Amino acid sequence: MRAVARVVAVADRHGRTVLRELRGESPLLLRQAATEEGVPTVYVVGGAAGPLAGDDLRLSVEVGPGAAVRVRTVAASVALPGRPGAVSRMRVDAVVHDGGTLHWLPEQLVAAAGCDHVAGSRVTLAEGARLLWREELVCGRYGEPAGNVVVATSVDHAGRPLLRQSLAVGPAAPGWAGPAVLGGATATGSLLVVGPAAASGPATVDGGGQLRGRVLPTGPGASAAWLPLAGGPAALLTATAPDAHTLRTLLDPAGVAAIDPPTPATATGPTPAAPTVSAAATAPAAAAGPRALPGAGGSVPDAAGETGWVTAAGRR
Amino acid sequence: MTPSSMVLLLADGRFPAGAHAHSGGLEAAVAAGLVTDPATLAGFLRGRLATGGLVAAAFAVAAHRAAAATDRRATLARLDAELDARTAAPALRTVSRRQGRALLRAGREIWPDGGFDALPAGVPGPHQPLVLGLVAAAAGLDPVAVATVAAYGSVTGPASAGVRLLGLDPYRVHAVLAALAVDCDATAARAVATADDPPEWLPAPAAPLTDIHAEVHTTWEVRLFAS
Numbered sequence: 001m002r003a004v005a006r007v008v009a010v011a012d013r014h015g016r017t018v019l020r021e022l023r024g025e026s027p028l029l030l031r032q033a034a035t036e037e038g039v040p041t042v043y044v045v046g047g048a049a050g051p052l053a054g055d056d057l058r059l060s061v062e063v064g065p066g067a068a069v070r071v072r073t074v075a076a077s078v079a080l081p082g083r084p085g086a087v088s089r090m091r092v093d094a095v096v097h098d099g100g101t102l103h104w105l106p107e108q109l110v111a112a113a114g115c116d117h118v119a120g121s122r123v124t125l126a127e128g129a130r131l132l133w134r135e136e137l138v139c140g141r142y143g144e145p146a147g148n149v150v151v152a153t154s155v156d157h158a159g160r161p162l163l164r165q166s167l168a169v170g171p172a173a174p175g176w177a178g179p180a181v182l183g184g185a186t187a188t189g190s191l192l193v194v195g196p197a198a199a200s201g202p203a204t205v206d207g208g209g210q211l212r213g214r215v216l217p218t219g220p221g222a223s224a225a226w227l228p229l230a231g232g233p234a235a236l237l238t239a240t241a242p243d244a245h246t247l248r249t250l251l252d253p254a255g256v257a258a259i260d261p262p263t264p265a266t267a268t269g270p271t272p273a274a275p276t277v278s279a280a281a282t283a284p285a286a287a288a289g290p291r292a293l294p295g296a297g298g299s300v301p302d303a304a305g306e307t308g309w310v311t312a313a314g315r316r
Numbered sequence: 317m318t319p320s321s322m323v324l325l326l327a328d329g330r331f332p333a334g335a336h337a338h339s340g341g342l343e344a345a346v347a348a349g350l351v352t353d354p355a356t357l358a359g360f361l362r363g364r365l366a367t368g369g370l371v372a373a374a375f376a377v378a379a380h381r382a383a384a385a386t387d388r389r390a391t392l393a394r395l396d397a398e399l400d401a402r403t404a405a406p407a408l409r410t411v412s413r414r415q416g417r418a419l420l421r422a423g424r425e426i427w428p429d430g431g432f433d434a435l436p437a438g439v440p441g442p443h444q445p446l447v448l449g450l451v452a453a454a455a456g457l458d459p460v461a462v463a464t465v466a467a468y469g470s471v472t473g474p475a476s477a478g479v480r481l482l483g484l485d486p487y488r489v490h491a492v493l494a495a496l497a498v499d500c501d502a503t504a505a506r507a508v509a510t511a512d513d514p515p516e517w518l519p520a521p522a523a524p525l526t527d528i529h530a531e532v533h534t535t536w537e538v539r540l541f542a543s
Contacts, residue, residue, distance in 0.1 A: 154516070161401035164520035168366075174499065175363025179350035180341065181523045188524050211406040213531035225528040230400035230409060238404065238524050 001052070003028040005059045007042055009100075011066035019069070028057050033072075039103065041070040046077070051090055053082030053116055060093040063100035063129075070103035076244075078110045078141070079117035079149055092121040096129035101195075105253065108136040108187070108244050111169055115147030120154075125232075127158035130195030132253050138187050138244045139169050139177075148172045155192065157232035163192060185221070185240035187247040193256055198228070198235040216250070224250045322455045326448075327465045329472060334418040338411065339477035339541035340364060340470065344529035346481050354488045357478045361471045361496055365503055367523040369470030371402055372445045373507035374518045376466040377459050379449025381511055382434075389434045391515075392446055396436045398515045399443045405527040407534045410440065411543040417441025423451040430454035459511060463504035471496055477541060 005024035012018050017040050024030040029045040044059070051057060063069055079088055096102045109119060125131060135153065139146035148170030155163040167188070169176045182188055211228040216237075218224050224239035237256065241247035249255075329335060342360060345351045351360050375395055382391040403409045417440055423430055432450055435442040445466060452462040475493050478484050510518055533539065 152520070154520075155401075161398050161516065163404065164398065164401045164516075165404065165522035166520045167522040167524070174366040175359055175361075176366075178359030178363040179345045179348075179356060180360045180363030180526050181367060183345075183348070183350045183525045185525075190524075210410065213406045213534075215528070215531050215535060223525065223528045223532075225405070225531045227404045227527060227531070228406055229404060230406075231397065236404045238527055240524050240528070 001027060001050070001054070002056045003058070005030055005044070005057075007059075007061045007069065007071065008064070009040065009062070009067040009069040010064035015066060017067040017069060024059075027051075027055075028059060036070060039068045039070050039101070041072060044071065044073045044106070046073070046075060050080055051077060051088040051117060052080050053086035053088045055082075055088040055090075057089065058091045058093070061095070061102060061104075063094075063096045063102045065097045066099045067097075068101035068103075070105060073106040076108040076110050076138070077106075078112050079115040079147060080112050081114035081116070081147065086116070088115070088117045090117070090119045092119075094121070094123045096123070096125050096131060098126040098128040100126070101130040103132040103253070105132065105134050108138050108189075108247075109149065109151065110138045110141060111146040111149040112141055113144040113147050115149065115170075116172075117147070117149045118152065119149070120152045123153070123155040125155065125157045125162070125194060129157070130197075131155075131192060131234075132256075133192040133194075134189065134251055134253070136187065136189035136244065136247055136251065137167065137169065138247075139182070140186070146170045153192075155194075157194060157234065160231045162194070162229055162231040162234055163236065182240055185223075185242060187241045187244050189239060189247050189251055191237040191251045191253060191256065192234065193237065193253075194232065194234040196233065197256060198233055218250060219246065222246050222250065319456060322457060323461045323465060326452060326455060326457070327468055327472075329476065331422065333422045334415065335469065335473050336476075337542045338415065338473055339481065339543065340368070340474035341526045341529055341533075341543065342474040342477045343481060343539060343541045343543075344533040345525070346478075348529060348532075350525075351478070352482065354484060354492055357475070357482075357484065357489065358492045358495070361474060361492065362499065363523060364474060364526070365467060365471050365496065365499055367521040368526065369467045369500075370503050370507060370519050370521055371399070372448075372470055373463040373466040373504055374510050375399055375443070375445035376449040376452065377463050377507050377511050378515065378518060379446040380453045380457070380459060380462045381449075383431060383450050383453035388431070392434055392442075393436045394515050395446055396443055398518060399445065402520045403443075404522075405530045407530040407543070408527065409443075411530070412443045412445075413439075413441045414542070416444040416447045419444055419447045419451060423447060423454065427451070427454035459508050460504060463507040464501065467500045467503040467507065471500065481540065 003025045005028040008021035009017050010020050022030050031043045031045050033041045033043050146169050150168045152166040214226040216224040221242035226237050228235045239250040382388045475489050479486050
């Protein structure tokens with residue numbers, strides 16, 4: 001099955017976000033839901049089972065200057081096998097202009113036994129864009145081995161490479177379950193945060209001005225770290241977990257404010273000796289809250305083309 | 317055709333670039349209880365080869381190629397930024413740059429006309445695979461040899477660290493490495509196959525636990541290896 005869907009969010013002259021385009025086709029149907037915390041939310045509604053091997057699904061999202069939109073899915077996507085040798089593909093292209101905000105918070109992708117799936121995302125951010133981008137992968141349904149899935153993500157910020165990563169699981173990926181990659185964890189994922197919420201505050205810059213990661217406390221069988229990126233005001237919260245539920249609690253956007261409250265940057269002093277998240281519980285959940293919508297203007301990134309790194313990754 | 321002795325020189329653990337000080341993430345994996353014996357070490361090495369090993373090999377080949385290009389300074393700067401984007405963990409970026417600086421020091425001494433000034437300046441240094449690409453170009457290696465040295469280096473460091481950290485039988489550990497040789501060559505071949513791709517398209521395989529463990533490792537007060 002082939003399907004194409006597109007969302008275009010723009011700010012009107014009062015600064016309110018309007019969905020100028022909301023177009024999908026089965027099995028990629030789009031529905032506008034109630035506004036969450038002042039941000040319009042779009043749900044991707046699976047119109048059929050899958051993705052099945054052979055499916056080719058494409059979704060593009062564009063967020064204009066000063067606009068904000070949140071995209072969710074109603075249920076987990078279960079990548080399933082189809083005819084032998086066929087690959088299923090889900091490709092997402094997102095462009096966020098200056099002052100725009102995109103929260104991409106879909107449900108998990110499940111790599112069912114025997115599947116062969118490539119999920120490729122290409123995100124192009126203008127300098128003043130804000131982003132929350134969550135990806136979660138569950139390696140097999142309950143009690144079954146994982147099929148082959150590649151989750152490839154490529155993000156550019158202000159014309160510079162910000163994040164390139166391609167996680168491969170399943171029998172075609174050497175060592176994926178071993179101690180260098182997932183260490184037997186069933187679920188893994190990441191939350192990419194771009195904007196002031198991720199700006200390197202005192203807690204993540206050491207005395208020499210170098211960025212530092214922070215190891216986060218987790219329960220048994222899980223691990224997580226907050227990783228400030230080099231290419232912009234951004235950080236990747238990455239985690240492994242024994243199950244999807246535990247993973248979700250580790251990648252909760254509301255928790256991001258707790259890790260690194262978006263307070264105004266102050267002079268960088270000596271780094272605390274040990275990572276701490278104790279102040280977190282009382283910090284405002286600003287990272288997931290409504291954004292001030294600055295006026296239009298600023299640079300406009302090129303629309304992501306059809307070719308590119310994600311396509312290359314998909315060739316395997 | 318690459319002079320064989322030059323390949324051995326660059327791949328040798330005794331080459332003075334400080335590789336022996338690094339376990340390639342093995343020390344943290346051992347501490348986490350995930351590597352305990354030759355079988356789990358083999359699993360670690362397979363994953364490392366397919367992720368960090370492939371990235372290192374692809375970028376070493378790309379830098380080697382850039383060494384002969386007219387716009388090599390700009391190309392190397394772009395490759396440096398692309399490697400940053402593939403290295404989410406700040407601890408691993410620092411390790412790669414420190415290892416790059418150590419290799420650069422050796423390269424400048426051994427090949428004074430190696431063209432190393434085209435590498436991006438900055439603290440703490442250029443990424444190790446970029447320096448390796450230029451060193452290999454100065455030494456007259458061909459792309460397959462460069463990629464093989466990079467891929468091989470990604471597993472031999474952790475393997476010998478396994479002997480020290482776990483007291484494993486060196487014969488058993490080298491049996492593991494011998495069994496990995498075919499995968500190592502295949503990884504190098506994949507890296508060479510990407511050489512014509514733009515930097516943006518170069519491989520970017522992720523290893524979440526390697527990222528997380530690298531950050532755990534930096535918090536330790538006492539450790540045997542620098543990474």
